Amino acid sequence: MNAPIGVIDSGVGGLTVAKEIMELLPNEKICYIGDNARCPYGPRPLAEVRRYTWQMAEALMKMNIKMLVIACNTATAAALNSLQKRLPIPVIGVIFPGARAAIKSSSTKKIAVLGTAGTVKSGAYEKALKSLVSASDVIQLACPRFVPLVESDEYEGEFARRMVAETLSAIKSKEFDTAILGCTHYPLLQRFIEQELGDTVTVLSSAQETAKDVSRHLSYQDKFADRRKPPVHQFYTSGSTEIFRTIIRKWLAIDDPCIRSIKFPKT
Numbered sequence: 512m513n514a515p516i517g518v519i520d521s522g523v524g525g526l527t528v529a530k531e532i533m534e535l536l537p538n539e540k541i542c543y544i545g546d547n548a549r550c551p552y553g554p555r556p557l558a559e560v561r562r563y564t565w566q567m568a569e570a571l572m573k574m575n576i577k578m579l580v581i582a583c584n585t586a587t588a589a590a591l592n593s594l595q596k597r598l599p600i601p602v603i604g605v606i607f608p609g610a611r612a613a614i615k616s617s618s619t620k621k622i623a624v625l626g627t628a629g630t631v632k633s634g635a636y637e638k639a640l641k642s643l644v645s646a647s648d649v650i651q652l653a654c655p656r657f658v659p660l661v662e663s664d665e666y667e668g669e670f671a672r673r674m675v676a677e678t679l680s681a682i683k684s685k686e687f688d689t690a691i692l693g694c695t696h697y698p699l700l701q702r703f704i705e706q707e708l709g710d711t712v713t714v715l716s717s718a719q720e721t722a723k724d725v726s727r728h729l730s731y732q733d734k735f736a737d738r739r740k741p742p743v744h745q746f747y748t749s750g751s752t753e754i755f756r757t758i759i760r761k762w763l764a765i766d767d768p769c770i771r772s773i774k775f776p777k778t
Contacts, residue, residue, distance in 0.1 A: 516541055687712065
């Protein structure tokens with residue numbers, strides 16, 4: 512079935528998930544929406560995030576997608592359940608795959624979650640981790656300055672390194688052996704995060720596990736694409752197409768990405 516897979520995020524962070532899907536399933540076409548104009552979602556009330564997430568999902572449903580991936584932790588916390596109940600296609604979030612990967616990785620089950628204020632406040636990761644191993648010891652840290660670094664394409668320099676160091680100083684004295692990048696923007700800062708946390712901590716994102724979930728769902732429903740030519744992925748942004756294009760070129764290595772603007776209500 513050659514219908515596209517829909518991927519949504521508050522901005523460019525979900526490209527980390529899209530990248531893993533593209534690598535694991537190269538025949539699948541991606542239709543991606545980044546709501547850069549209203550990013551970040553982390554500080555917003557969950558009801559507002561739920562409304563924004565539904566707006567993106569409805570836009571993609573008009574493109575006849577066969578599956579929806581909510582490649583945003585805050586949006587997953589806010590809207591996954593309602594979307595799964597009401598949409599006629601599979602809907603996959605990123606929180607449970609991230610929790611599953613952390614449980615597999617951790618020998619002590621002492622796990623840190625680095626996330627947006629909204630994700631941390633929701634308690635979604637702690638709930639997911641404890642549903643897998645009830646004795647999990649979960650440390651959560653909101654990192655509100657990380658998303659703006661990525662969205663402004665400032666995630667590679669000395670300023671970003673200092674920002675990461677300042678933020679993580681709050682948990683460096685605590686004991687944990689695994690850290691979840693609980694926002695899909697954060698993998699673009701992963702090398703700085705790993706430097707700060709040191710060799711004894713495994714830093715992981717949910718992207719690979721989420722891509723595996725996508726593959727399992729397509730296999731179960733026998734909906735793998737069978738196209739003979741490589742797909743042309745479609746990207747939409749509610750913000751700056753130029754910044755979006757720059758990050759796609761660097762992160763996904765697509766020289767001439769197909770990018771279009773998309774508008775959503777301001778309220």
